[in-house]
Amino acid sequence: MIAKVVIETSGQGLMAITREINQLVADNCSGDGLCTLFIRHTSASLLVQENYDISAQRDLEAWLNRLVPEGxxxxxxxxxxxxxxxxxxxxMxxxxxxxxxxxxxxxALGVWQGVYLWEHRHGRQRREIIVHFSS
Structure with a gap:
């Protein structure tokens, strides 16, 4: 099964999307399989990361901004x-x-794992994620 999730971002940073993906899984899968997520953009990304302490997210964002500076x-x-x-x-x-x-x-996420869309642009964006379920 294939579905599409549309996420409206408000600017640069990590956005938790675990809830949206969990709902799709609950609505469409009852057994075991694989959920593949693909973002259809070249200026945003996906990741699984810590969902407990927001300082981890802020540190990741700050680190990447230092690694790849604007200007x-x-x-x-x-x-x-x-x-x-x-x-x-x-x-990339x-x-x-x-x-x-x-x-x-x-x-099958770990206790402290969440799924995130990482918006790399400052402005508001409409991001599409293709979700594929296989069993």
């Missing part, structure tokens, strides 16, 4: 602003697709 004079791809090329690099360094096992109709 680097070496960037030539700046058509959509200072965050354009850094957003593409950040998406992270992941556009992830797979999560499904056990007994539930995502």
């Amino acid at each position: 680097d004079a070496l960037y030539s791809h700046t058509l959509e602003g200072a965050d354009d090329m850094p957003a593409h690099i950040n998406a 360094l992270t992941a556009v697709s992830i797979g999560i096992p499904i056990i007994d109709g539930q995502l």
Whole structure:
């Protein structure tokens, strides 16, 4: 089964999407299988990360922003602003697709794991995630 999830972002940062994905799994899967997520964009990404302490998310965001700074004079791809090329690099360094096992109709995430959309652009965006369930 394939579904599409649309997420409206309000700017740069990690957005928890575990609830939306869990609901899709609950509505469509009763046994074991695999949930594959694919984001259809080149300036956002997906990841599984700690969901307990928000400081971990803030530290990840700050670290990536230091690693790939905006305004680097070496960037030539700046058509959509200072965050354009850094957003593409950040998406390249992270992941556009992830797979999560499904056990007994539930995502097999660890206790402190959550699923996140990582928006790498400053402005509001409409992001599409394709969700594929296989058993």
